[in-house]
Amino acid sequence: MALRNAVMAALLDGEASGYDLAKGFAASVANFWMATPQQIYRELERMEGDGLVAARVVTQQRRPNKRLFSLTEAGLAALRGYVEEAPSKPPAIRDELMVKVQCVDIGDPAPVRAAVVERMERAAVRLARYERMRERLLDGRDEDTYLTGADRVGPFLTLLGGMALERANLQWGESVLKRLDLRHAADGAAPGPP
Numbered sequence: 338m339a340l341r342n343a344v345m346a347a348l349l350d351g352e353a354s355g356y357d358l359a360k361g362f363a364a365s366v367a368n369f370w371m372a373t374p375q376q377i378y379r380e381l382e383r384m385e386g387d388g389l390v391a392a393r394v395v396t397q398q399r400r401p402n403k404r405l406f407s408l409t410e411a412g413l414a415a416l417r418g419y420v421e422e423a424p425s426k427p428p429a430i431r432d433e434l435m436v437k438v439q440c441v442d443i444g445d446p447a448p449v450r451a452a453v454v455e456r457m458e459r460a461a462v463r464l465a466r467y468e469r470m471r472e473r474l475l476d477g478r479d480e481d482t483y484l485t486g487a488d489r490v491g492p493f494l495t496l497l498g499g500m501a502l503e504r505a506n507l508q509w510g511e512s513v514l515k516r517l518d519l520r521h522a523a524d525g526a527a528p529g530p531p
Contacts, residue, residue: 457510
């Protein structure tokens with residue numbers, strides 16, 4: 338998937354500056370797409386050149402002028418075409434921690450264990466952020482009421498996917514730590530810190 342598709346998906350929520358998009362990526366699409374601000378700015382320039390987005394300059398007092406981007410009809414058509422295509426292939430997983438866990442038996446497991454704990458801590462922080470986003474979207478409604486009445490359900494559905502991923506990270510981490518502790522207990526070693 339090209340970054341431009343994720344940028345266009347973010348612009349479905351309305352006009353935004355490159356800065357707003359970069360900030361919004363962390364708040365809205367970080368559960369399925371990561372990009373640096375520089376990547377987003379470069380992609381916006383290319384998309385503008387391709388006629389997929391239009392920019393307008395907003396004059397600001399005491400601050401540099403900013404450019405606000407919005408989808409053009411061509412951008413909306415391109416995004417619609419993208420949505421209608423079947424995904425080209427499953428995502429490739431390249432996870433350094435998985436390689437380290439695969440090799441945990443050949444050395445001191447403490448650094449691997451610490452890396453698993455760190456992943457779990459990051460997952461817990463992201464899950465808490467996603468839970469807050471979920472509550473804001475629902476605004477006191479239950480999920481069924483929200484999903485039948487909301488203008489757009491895609492952001493909520495992707496948020497649920499991100500939440501499921503972070504819950505899976507936590508569950509996997511707990512399982513790894515438990516099994517490493519059991520293995521070391523059988524070897525007579527003390528378990529690592531939680």
